[in-house]
Structures are given as C-alpha cells and as structure tokens.
Amino acid sequence: DSGNRFVRPGGASHLFLLTQGYAVLDGPSMPIIGKDGAEPNDTYVEQLTASAKAAVDAVVALGVADRNRIAVGGHSYGAFMTANLLAHTDLFRAGIARSGAYNRTLTPFGFQSEQRTYWEATDTYTKMSPFTYVRNIKDPILLIHGEADDNSGTFPIQSERFYAALKGAGANVRYVVLPNEAHGYRARESNLHTLWEMTRWLDTYVKNAPPRAEKPAAK
Template identity: 40%
Template sequence: MSVVPSAAVGGGPLLLWIRAFAPGQPVPCPAPTDLEEAGHPVATLDLPLRWGDDATPGGLHGQIVDAVEDVRKRWDGPVVVGGHSFAATLALYALAHIPGLASAIACSGCYNRSLTPTGFHYEKRTYWDAPDIYDAFSALRFADRIDRPVLLVHGAEDRNPATPPEQTIGLYRAVVAAGGRARLVLLPHEGHEFRYRETHEALAREHRDWLGRF
C-alpha cells in the first residue's frame, strides 16, 4: 500500500482517490487532475489488497480502514474519498466504516455482488462458497450506513456485465430510502470508462462543485 500525495499535508478538502490495482497494472480512470488545477488537493491511495483464497471480511476490513485512516489522520481538513469501478466500492466501504470522512465520490461501480455470483475482482470463490465476502463488498447491503453525502457517477451506456448503470441507480435509491444524501449523475453516451472531452468537462464541474461543499 502506498500514498502518493500531490499536495503538502494540510488544508482541504482533500480528495483521496483509491486505486485497487496492483503495481504495474493499467489504471483506467486516474484521479481527477482538474481538481488540482482548480486548487483542490488530491492524493492517490494505491490499495492492492492482500486477498488470499481464504480471505475473510475481517481481514480485508482492517486493510481498507487502516490505509484510509492513515491518510485522514495526517490531513488537517476534510477528506473526501473516491474511486472508479471496484475502487468505488472501496470508497463507499471506507465512508460507511470511518466516521471522520466527509463524503465519497463513486464512479461506475458494482454495488450488488449477488449479481456477479461466480467471482469479482480478486475474489475467485463463488457466492455460495463465500457469501460473507460478497455481502461485505456489496454497497447495497450497507447503504443504511452511508450517512454522509455521496456523489454517484455512471456511464449511461456502460456495457460491462458487472457494472450496468442500474447498479448505481439502485444504490442511489437505497441511500435515499435509508435517509442518506446522494447525487446521481448519469453520463450520456459513456461506457465503463469515460472517453469524451465534453464528459470530462462536465465531470470536472461536478467534482469542483461537490468538493466546494466541504
């Protein structure tokens, strides 16, 4: 695990962008650089989890919470955690389990792992072999604990079988139904990764407006 801060510690709000890929693997959606240009500090947290064949929710919980908490405690100001795809789930998991975080930005995630029952990301066991892991990493299951604002972003034409836009729409409805606060942004003509200049410009405004709240 490593933290690569792009600004000196202090001030805020800080966007802590989680990347759930092992070193050397391509990262489809890096941390939003537009925020640095607008004066918002950004840090990247590389979080390739130690996820063995016998991984348990408790062991994975400690890795996620400890890594995010280490950054939060060293930042003098609000921390907003974010991520794309599987890292979006990690960001929401951190928000639900770390009281000191201010908010989350989650892009193009899968939030109900019972819909991917034959494995996901690092997990090779089936849902029936490890239901506790699938539940632990389904944000829909802990939507009632997402009690700080979340910005949920998804490409409206995401054709990745695990991450159709309905995943984000369902989570948005669950968070609101549980009394939480959320903003849903569906990006027209975009898939799992965001390609168009107009999209990035619109998303830059969303990011700046969102962090401006804190």
C-alpha cells in the same frame, strides 16, 4: 524515469482538482492480502479501513491536509472502495464514486481477485457490499455512471439500485448519468460535466463545509 517529468492529466482526471485548491493523494496503496491461508477478501473491510486511516494520518502529519476536510473518491473498483469507506468509517466528509459496483450479489461468479462464487462465500459477498450498509452512510456521496456501461460487473443497474437504496435510507446522494458513455468517459461534454460535478460536490461538502459536530462524550 526522470524526476523532471510533468504530470499531464486528461479526460475527467481527479488531478484537475489541483487547479481548484485541493491537495490530492493519488493512488494510495491499499493492498488486500491473505494471511495464514485465509482468503484475502474475508477481511476486506478491516484491511481497507485500516489502510484508509493510515493514509489520512499520513497526509495530516505532513501538514498538507485538514483532518476535517478530506474526501475520498474512485472509479470502478475505486468507486466500490469509496462506498465501503463511507459505510464503515467517519474519516471523510464526502465521497465521489464513478462507475462502480456496490452489490456483490449482482456479480455472483466472482470479481477482481475473488475467485469464489456467491454461493461458496455468501458472507464475504454480503459484507463486501456497501449496498448492505446504506444506513451507515451519513456523509454526502456523488454517484456518476455511463449510461451504456457494458463492463462486466458495473452495469448501470449497480448505481441505479444503490442510489435508490441510499435515497430510501435518507442519505445525501446525487446520481449523474452520462448519455452514451461506456465504462470510461470519452466525450468532451461528458468529461467536462464530470469535472464540474466533482468540483461542485467538493466545494459544497468539503472546502466550504462547516466544522463537524462534536460527538457527545461517552458516559
């Protein structure tokens, strides 16, 4: 392809955040693989967190990011990854999760590349579910979901129950429902509102956030 082609974001693309002063690492590669005959998802969390740390280290080394001012976000499976990263790392100041699945017991007959059922891989389903670890999520998370999402695995109940669990655990969470929207957002009003929510969230909890509190030294 031509190196002179311009990117033309549309809809509620995260690339519009470039206009608000943010640097965006778009679509970092985070493969989940199996080794020596093991199922890839059996070490999903370990591989995901290692990839995220490598991505953060890379953008900080390039000089385009402040380690204390980085957010993570995604749509659908990317939202699922976002929630897991907030549950299992302290790399990010905030997260944005759109139309995701957070409790894998609600997708018991497989998902994405997972072919085993819940009853065949109960421990893996449980460990992969950020719902299991809501008490670990200490950084602000914005949930957005289409009210009429009919995509298999990402029915609105996923965000509804995740939000309820986060609130019960005392997390800083906001849940936005987009009327009449399915898995992808179509209406101009929905897309503009989503962009407003995303920008407001990041301005509040990333761009203008106070420095992280220093962790006490180990004794």
